[in-house]
Amino acid sequence: MTTGTPGAAARRAPAPPDPSPRLTESAAAGRGPEPVKETLRWLAARRAAHTFEVERVPFAQLHGWSFRADTGDLGHASGRFFTVQGHRVHSDYGPIPRWEQPIINQPEVGVLGFLVKEIDGVVQCLMQAKMEPGNANVVQLSPTVQATRSNYSRVHGGAAVRYLEYFTDPGRSTVLVDVLQSEQGSWFLGKRNRNIVVEVQGDVEVHEDYRWMPVGTVLELLHSDNAVNMDARTVLSCMPLARPTTPPGGGEATHPRAALRRSVTDFEYALHPMRELLHWFTDRTARHDLRTERVPLAGIEGWRRTPEAISHAQGRYFSVIGARVRAGSREVREWTQPLLAPHGLGLAALVVKRVHGVAHLLLHARPEAGHLHGVELAPTVQCTPDNYRGLPAGDRPRFLEHIEAVPADRVRFDAVQSEEGGRFHRAECRYMIVEAGDEVPLKVPEGYRWLAAHQVTRLLEHSHYLNVQARTLVACLHSLW
Numbered sequence: 001m002t003t004g005t006p007g008a009a010a011r012r013a014p015a016p017p018d019p020s021p022r023l024t025e026s027a028a029a030g031r032g033p034e035p036v037k038e039t040l041r042w043l044a045a046r047r048a049a050h051t052f053e054v055e056r057v058p059f060a061q062l063h064g065w066s067f068r069a070d071t072g073d074l075g076h077a078s079g080r081f082f083t084v085q086g087h088r089v090h091s092d093y094g095p096i097p098r099w100e101q102p103i104i105n106q107p108e109v110g111v112l113g114f115l116v117k118e119i120d121g122v123v124q125c126l127m128q129a130k131m132e133p134g135n136a137n138v139v140q141l142s143p144t145v146q147a148t149r150s151n152y153s154r155v156h157g158g159a160a161v162r163y164l165e166y167f168t169d170p171g172r173s174t175v176l177v178d179v180l181q182s183e184q185g186s187w188f189l190g191k192r193n194r195n196i197v198v199e200v201q202g203d204v205e206v207h208e209d210y211r212w213m214p215v216g217t218v219l220e221l222l223h224s225d226n227a228v229n230m231d232a233r234t235v236l237s238c239m240p241l242a243r244p245t246t247p248p249g250g251g252e253a254t255h256p257r258a259a260l261r262r263s264v265t266d267f268e269y270a271l272h273p274m275r276e277l278l279h280w281f282t283d284r285t286a287r288h289d290l291r292t293e294r295v296p297l298a299g300i301e302g303w304r305r306t307p308e309a310i311s312h313a314q315g316r317y318f319s320v321i322g323a324r325v326r327a328g329s330r331e332v333r334e335w336t337q338p339l340l341a342p343h344g345l346g347l348a349a350l351v352v353k354r355v356h357g358v359a360h361l362l363l364h365a366r367p368e369a370g371h372l373h374g375v376e377l378a379p380t381v382q383c384t385p386d387n388y389r390g391l392p393a394g395d396r397p398r399f400l401e402h403i404e405a406v407p408a409d410r411v412r413f414d415a416v417q418s419e420e421g422g423r424f425h426r427a428e429c430r431y432m433i434v435e436a437g438d439e440v441p442l443k444v445p446e447g448y449r450w451l452a453a454h455q456v457t458r459l460l461e462h463s464h465y466l467n468v469q470a471r472t473l474v475a476c477l478h479s480l481w
Contacts (some may be wrong), residue, residue, distance in 0.1 A: 014029050019199075020122075020242035023215060026116075026123040027241060027478060028175035029113065030214030036221055039141075039213065043227065046129035046209055047139040050328030054133045057074040057322045058307045062336045065322075068197025072298025072305075074320070074338055081148070082423070083108035083318055084310075084338055086297040087189065089369040092289040094394045100300040102310055102371060103189045104321050104340060104423060108149035109194040109304040112231045113167045115144040116176070117200050117212070124212040125426045126163070126204065132177070132229065134339055136428060140229040140418060141221065144210070161205055175199035177238050179473065180463040182376060184421060185368025187340055189320070192463075193231070195238045196391065209329055215239065219479040225416040226428070230468065233417070236375055237471035260352075261481045263359040263453035271355050271442065281465070285364035285375040292369045309341075316387050318342045321425060332356055339425040344386035345416070346429035348469040349403045350477070351380040352412065352451065353436040360450040361477075362399075362440070363470060376467040377459070380448070398445060406434045412475045429469070431476055453477065 059067070064077045074084040087103040130142035147161045166173045177197035184191075206212070218236060221227045228236075243261070272280075298305070302313050310320040319341045324361040326334045351362040366378035381399050388396045413433035420427070442450060451459075456474060459465040466474065 008142045012189065017240075017425070018240075020240040022118070022175075024242045026296075027217040027219060027239075028216055029122045030217035031100060031220050033212075035217045036224065036297050039221060040218060040224065040227065042211065042224045043129055043139060043141065046280065046329075047137075049208075050131070050358075052131050052138045052324060052328070053326040054138070055222065055324045055338065056308075059322045060307060061324065061420055062322045062338065065297070065336065067337065067394075071296040080108075081337075084297065084340075085189075086243065086292050086300040087296040087369065088295045089365060090291040090302075091369070095366045098359045100295060100302060101317070102297060102300065102303065102340075104187055105189045106189070106423075108189050109248070110148040110193050111145050111164070111192045112143050112235050113163075114197045114232075114235050115166050115173070115200060115204070117204065118199060119137075120211055122214050123199075124152075124214050125218060125391065127207070127218065127232070127418055128209075129209045129414040130229065131327045131328075132418075133323055133337070134356075134423065134425045134427060135226065135418050135421035136426045137226050137418075141218065141227060141232055142229045143232050146229075146231045146473070151213050152153045153419075157395050161331065162210075163204075166200060166402065167196060173200045177240070179237070179238055179461065181466075182464060183236055183370055183468050185370035185376065185467060187370065187424070190372050191370065193234070195235045197239060199236065222476050222479045223415055224246050225414070226418050228418075229418060230420050230472065235470055235474040236478070237466075240461070250264070257395070258423055260359040260453060260477065263449055268454060269356045269358045271450045271456055274455055274458070277288055277449060277451060277455065281365060281375075281377070282395055284447060285373055288367045288374060290367045290369065290374040303375075316343055340423060340427070341425035342384065342427045344384045346419075346427070347381060347400075347403070347432070348379045348429050348473060349381040349399075349432040349434060350470075350473040351399065351402070351436045351440055353435055353440060353441065353442075353479075355450065357478070359453045361455075361456055362436070362444065362448055363399050363451055364398075365447050366467065367448070368467070369373075371467070373464055377451075377465055377470055378467050379470050379473055382467075382469050398448070399440075402440065411436075412480055413473075415417065415476075417472060431469075433471055433473060433476060433480070 012116050037205050083105045084102050085105050088100045090098050116123050126144040128142045142251045179195050180192045181195050319340050323339050324336045353360050362380045363377045365375050367375050381403050414430050416430050
């Protein structure tokens with residue numbers, strides 16, 4: 001052992017303070033009907049302030065886009081943005097062992113960033129009223145920065161992305177959250193985004209399409225249909241939160257939300273230790289035989305191409321269509337692009353159960369061909385119910401019948417939300433959180449596990465554990481306390 005001059009470890013700068021308590025205070029602020037109504041009025045005003053038009057057009061009218069002569073893949077002349085290509089999947093999961101489909105290949109890592117600042121003692125997020133061509137209601141709340149590499153490097157020749165410098169220039173801000181997360185594994189091939197939250201101290205000039213909001217107001221808006229976009233929801237889910245300090249109305253011990261509030265941090269009971277859960281997840285990832293290969297989009301099995309769309313022969317799943325967009329508030333005012341248009345309303349439902357007074361979430365280790373590692377944790381039920389109409393019970397997703405028959409007094413959250421409006425045309429999903437009683441036992445099928453809420457928040461500090469639908473439901477769960 002040596003003594004004397006302190007070493008490098010002793011001179012190391014102190015660790016930055018934990019942002020969780022301040023973010024929790026922000027999540028508790030701005031709740032109630034009035035902030036929600038005022039924000040919805042502001043969104044409507046921003047929608048009315050600009051010209052927004054989305055028109056479906058044939059593929060031949062997509063400027064800069066074309067089908068490759070050799071493969072039939074649909075791509076942009078710049079070689080950037082994204083490509084719609086053919087994909088063959090071999091899987092030992094589910095009733096169909098092999099299929100082919102179109103899939104979006106967008107290898108760039110995008111930035112989904114919240115700029116936050118403490119205002120009057122409360123951390124607030126700079127939210128954007130952003131137009132996306134696929135949104136059912138056109139304009140929704142988005143992160144401060146929501147951009148692909150092609151967009152922020154200005155391949156389109158348009159204006160610069162506002163506030164990007166706070167996320168790219170060292171010293172402009174302090175990083176609170178920074179983690180790579182996936183997008184829809186059924187429609188994207190290996191798509192990842194950087195979910196990042198940075199804090200700024202100085203003055204920030206606020207553009208008219210942006211405004212500061214407490215986290216609590218954004219969470220409260222999740223109860224309104226199609227108000228908070230998918231990109232904002234995933235960043236919300238990755239924010240670290242501490243135990244709430246203010247009790248819910250009705251008393252902490254007896255209130256239905258008490259179990260959730262006690263479960264936010266990692267000081268409470270869990271049915272399965274984290275080490276056991278990680279072993280189970282790794283085993284599920286290694287166990288499944290999920291193989292994918294690229295095939296020409298032209299002539300993929302079961303799909304047909306017309307001048308207006310690429311669609312499945314049975315009329316199920318989704319179509320690929322063309323769109324012409326005019327948007328007065330975007331970096332480029334007019335453009336054309338392909339969009340993936342789902343057939344039917346999706347369903348993402350999370351079953352929650354109190355175990356020894358602690359809220360546990362029933363998650364599914366779900367294989368999806370587009371995920372980098374094949375498997376991510378998904379909601380209890382994730383499907384488009386219309387795709388399963390008329391099929392025998394054994395071919396329908398597990399727990400779907402339970403969700404469809406759940407009594408109203410067990411439903412804790414129920415709202416319709418839009419998926420990625422920049423790539424999907426009117427892709428909507430019904431997000432539900434239902435509380436289970438004895439009818440859903442603790443012993444569940446092998447592909448499912450009960451995770452305590454605090455275990456889920458710990459996993460969200462890392463990449464590729466929870467899929468994007470599960471992350472939305474985690475954000476919705478935080479809106480309940």
